[in-house]
Amino acid sequence: MGIGDKKVIDLWKKMNSWVYEGFEKTYKDLGVNFDSYYYESNTYLLGKDIIKEGLKKNIFFKKDDGSVWIDLTDDGLDEKILLRSDGTSVYMTQDLGTALLRYKNHPKMNGMIYTVGNEQDYHFKVLFKILNKLGYNWSEQLHHLSYGMVDLPTGKMKSREGTVVDGDELIAEMKLNASNLSKELGKINDFSNKEKELLDDTIGLGALKYFILKVDPKKRILFDPNESIDFNGNTGPFIQYTYARIQSLTKEVKVLNNKINIDFEIIQKEKDILKQLTQFPSAISSAADNYSPALIANYVYELVKMFNSYYQSTTILKIHDLELKNFRLILSYKVGQVIKSSMGLLGVEVPNKM
DSSP: OOTTOHHHHHHHHHHHHHHHHHHHHHHHHHTOOOSOOOOHHHHHHHHHHHHHHHHHTTSSEEOTTSOEEEEOGGGTSOEEEEEOTTSOBOHHHHHHHHHHHHHHHOTTOOOEEEEEEGGGHHHHHHHHHHHHHTTOGGGGGEEEEEEOOEEETTEEOOGGGTOOOOHHHHHHHHHHHHHHHHHHHTOOTTSOHHHHHHHHHHHHHHHHHHHHHTSOTTSOEEOOHHHHTOSSSSSHHHHHHHHHHHHHHHTTOSSOOOOOOOOSOOOHHHHHHHHHHHTHHHHHHHHHHTTOTHHHHHHHHHHHHHHHHHHHHSOOSSOSOHHHHHHHHHHHHHHHHHHHHHHHHTTOOOOSOO
16 A cells, blocks of 8 residues: 555544544643644645745755755754655655745734744754745744743653653643542532532642743743642642632622722732732733743732732721721732733633632
8 A cells, every 4th residue: 555545544534533632632621722723744745845945046955865955054053954865854844834824824923933842942943044044024023932841750751761641641630639639628518519520620720730831931840740739839729729718708798899988098018919910911011022921920929929918917807997898808809800810811710619
């Protein structure tokens, strides 16, 4: 049977469908979705056309064996193969085709972020340089978000040694950890089984996402499932629990009076919280400018620490001064709103009750 044999192609399509179904389930569990898909089996053809164009312009060159290369030594890089001697493609061929196809599909795009591990730093430097030499001005707006690898407490994950963690298994483990922790705390005994399952998903996935996103993308991460699920410290569950506490606090007031009489003194902790709330927009801008969700995570963690300290030392509900009580409830409510928005930007849900 040859490569073009119908039986071979049908089998290939069937096996691919199994993979795509698995991907779809994992992405759905993580709350991830995509607007469009690009398949290397299609884009390599466009990549080959680009390489032909580059040969005509003498940007690329052929070696004696017929393979096609580009010499980037003057740019501080190296010689890079673009087509093998038998005419078959390499990763660079496909990535060139995908980049051009994306631009054709979205001609008004003003940038593209490639979120790929730092092991591919050299590859993307070459890709962007080639596109630039070919005259594609939009290549100047391409950015490689080079993130650090994830290690386990047992060491680096290596596929050849069988120490790579399956994503679905890790998600299941995080949900189980969340379930066990909730049972130990004993605060959800009145939940239905469906409510408990939903809460386990929210806490488990929140712990996983937040633990990874709180670290600067460029840094290597040591992921500890047990540490990430802790209700104390800089963790997703700690922030989620604070949000749930605020919902419990403010639900006792049917209507919050947003007209605050400011003719009274507020304490220093309230001033600190108000200042932190006003810095939320700048935290978002900084995170976008630096391609770092960690800045949002660090921001909301600081806000949560401030509020918890305030909550533990300040009377809110059992206070006779109604104006002051109203102010403190509204302040708590606003903190809850910013927590929810911040965690939402990180793809983390927050429960109303824990």
